[in-house]
Amino acid sequence: MxxxxxxxxxxxxxxxxxxxxxxxxxxxxxxxxxxxxxxxxxxxxxxxxxxxxxxxxxxxxxxxxxxxxxxxxxxxxxxxxxxxxxxxxxxxxxxxxxxxxxxxxxxxxxxxxxxxxxxxxxxxxxxxxxxxxxxxxxxxxxxxxxxxxxxxxxxxxxxxxxxxxxxxxxxxxxxxPPARDNRTLAWVVAASMILSFLFSWLPWLRMISSGMRLIFLTVVIAGAAAFLFPFPTNEEDCYE
Known part of the structure; x- marks a missing residue:
């Protein structure tokens, strides 16, 4: 071969x-x-x-x-x-x-x-x-x-x-598994669940279509996490 x-x-x-x-x-x-x-x-x-x-x-x-x-x-x-x-x-x-x-x-x-x-x-x-x-x-x-x-x-x-x-x-x-080891990721997951529930439960948010709801939550939550909890630039900090 x-x-x-x-x-x-x-x-x-x-x-x-x-x-x-x-x-x-x-x-x-x-x-x-x-x-x-x-x-x-x-x-x-x-x-x-x-x-x-x-x-x-x-x-x-x-x-x-x-x-x-x-x-x-x-x-x-x-x-x-x-x-x-x-x-x-x-x-x-x-x-x-x-x-x-x-x-x-x-x-x-x-x-x-x-x-x-x-x-x-x-x-x-x-x-x-x-x-x-x-x-x-x-x-x-x-x-x-x-x-x-x-x-x-x-x-x-x-x-x-x-x-x-x-x-x-x-x-x-x-x-x-990753959320259990990473506190930041755990908070992001929790925020995603809470906001998704609110968008499905509150009457004035429930009116938004599922597609736009998904786009909005993805951009907002991911953007907020990147801004508030930036990934460490120092390679050694990644393993702390």
Whole structure:
């Protein structure tokens, strides 16, 4: 096996855990997409072209609320803006002579997990390694959505309702461990929960559409946290 083939197979091997995790989460997304009114093919295309759990789940809520395409597009821009920063950082890990087409194709598949695995790899990375990661991650997310969307029309309502709880379990698993170790993050999570509740409960705030509500809260809370609790510039302070 030559070096380039080894890079691709190594990427697949490193991407298998990502793909398995994606399958579990996207299965819940497929069920929710079917409950929202999307056909299985619509849900599959949505997952294949987006690859963003937070953006897709938020998109379902906006679609269900009947919001405008402008709100949907703006919400996706705000929620997925972090991927632009990840792509800029990941581009520094690629070899300088990497063609633009490879950078463009790799950018399509940049997610939190793919980025985390790629940047932690020692030295410069070969595009084939990234393609190996995507070869495991993308099918995991897409096939999970397909199985969930089809199951949503076959399984009894009680089982679908039980499986839908998996979404909230995923959010708890993502939020609780880092919030437990980081007081600033814990306050941000608490503020998000309180403000989201107020926007859903107070009559004069409840009138705001779900899409604009999501955009406003994301920008305000993230901006306030960045201003009040800036990330330390001294590398040693990061580990205090």
């Amino acid at each position: 030559n070096q380039r083939s080894l890079q691709y197979t190594t990427g697949i091997k490193d991407g298998i855990p990502i793909g398995l995790g994606y399958f579990a989460v996207s299965f819940t997304f497929g069920i929710m997409a079917a409950n929202t009114g999307l056909t299985p093919w619509q849900a599959i295309v949505m997952s294949l072209t987006n690859l963003t759990s937070a953006g897709q789940f938020a998109g379902l809520g906006i679609i269900k609320a009947g919001a405008s395409l402008g709100e949907l597009a703006l919400a996706q821009f705000v929620i997925n803006l972090r991927y632009s920063l990840m792509s800029c950082s990941l581009s520094q890990k690629l070899k300088e002579d990497t063609p633009f087409i490879h950078r463009l194709l790799i950018g399509y598949g940049v997610t939190d997990e793919v980025f985390g695995v790629s940047v932690c790899k020692f030295g410069k990375i070969d595009p084939l390694y990234c393609y190996g990661l995507l070869s495991a991650a993308v099918p995991g997310w897409t096939f999970g959505t397909a199985f969930g969307a089809v199951s949503g029309s076959l399984l009894p309502d009680r089982i679908i309702s039980a499986l839908s709880v998996g979404l909230y379990g995923m959010f708890v698993a993502i939020i609780v």
